[in-house]
Amino acid sequence: MTPPDDATAPVRHPDAPAPGELLGAHYAHCFGCGDAQPHGLMLQARAAEGVAITAEFTVKPEHQGAPGLAHGGVLATALDETLGSLNWLLRVIAVTGRLETDFVRPVPVDTVLHLEAEVTAVAGRKIYSTAVGRIGGPDGEIAVRADGLFIEVKVDHFIDNGRPEEIQAAMSDPDQVRRARAFEVNP
Numbered sequence: 218m219t220p221p222d223d224a225t226a227p228v229r230h231p232d233a234p235a236p237g238e239l240l241g242a243h244y245a246h247c248f249g250c251g252d253a254q255p256h257g258l259m260l261q262a263r264a265a266e267g268v269a270i271t272a273e274f275t276v277k278p279e280h281q282g283a284p285g286l287a288h289g290g291v292l293a294t295a296l297d298e299t300l301g302s303l304n305w306l307l308r309v310i311a312v313t314g315r316l317e318t319d320f321v322r323p324v325p326v327d328t329v330l331h332l333e334a335e336v337t338a339v340a341g342r343k344i345y346s347t348a349v350g351r352i353g354g355p356d357g358e359i360a361v362r363a364d365g366l367f368i369e370v371k372v373d374h375f376i377d378n379g380r381p382e383e384i385q386a387a388m389s390d391p392d393q394v395r396r397a398r399a400f401e402v403n404p
């Protein structure tokens with residue numbers, strides 16, 4: 218998870234959303250950010266300065282592990298989704314290769330998890346990033362932390378591997394196609 222010596226600083230794409238702008242879901246059925254997943258996290262991410270974002274996720278009863286507490290895997294999903302959203306600021310399609318999480322404090326149901334994440338380095342197709350999640354407000358105590366290593370892929374990664382029903386539906390959704398095309402022509 219340590220960038221190699223030849224890694225470079227990340228470069229924000231000129232067409233990246235402005236600081237403060239909501240990123241929006243990359244896919245309506247995404248468990249992390251989609252608004253068509255009633256039990257999903259519906260995480261909302263906003264661009265920040267540089268190659269960084271902030272995001273919020275409210276823990277619902279559906280997200281419990283122990284009574285009244287968020288499931289650790291759900292918290293890892295929130296971190297994964299937040300880190301994955303960073304790649305939209307680079308205009309790169311990338312998937313999680315490795316995710317290291319620290320669970321520092323329990324997170325009760327109804328808590329708003331305030332996440333902040335940034336890309337720290339890029340080396341070829343490898344994108345290194347880090348995130349924290351706080352409770353009790355954006356400046357509250359750190360409850361979770363993660364480091365991510367994302368690997369850049371082509372859109373074919375999804376077309377070749379996804380279940381055909383969903384791929385066909387995504388390909389015929391004009392918004393989804395527009396977003397994928399933007400990735401392809403503005404790498």
Ligand SMILES: CCCCCCCCCCCCCCCC(=O)SCCNC(=O)CCNC(=O)[C@H](O)C(C)(C)COP(=O)(O)OP(=O)(O)OC[C@H]1O[C@@H](n2cnc3c(N)ncnc32)[C@H](O)[C@@H]1OP(=O)(O)O
Nearest residue numbers: 243297298301312313314315341343368370375387388397
């Ligand atoms: C119509 C459709 C529209 C679609 C619109 C798109 C929407 C955009 C959706 C985004 C969605 C986000 C959602 C949240 C983020 C997820 O949760 S993504 C889902 C979870 N992740 C996955 O499913 C990934 C599964 N893994 C794989 O597919 C493959 O292992 C990978 C990651 C693509 C890598 O395979 P590969 O391309 O063959 O790459 P490979 O040559 O093995 O490795 C490249 C480099 O990465 C390193 N590497 C690879 N894996 C690892 C690893 N696990 N640990 C450390 N290093 C690694 C290699 O060592 C190598 O390093 P160098 O030799 O260059 O130094």
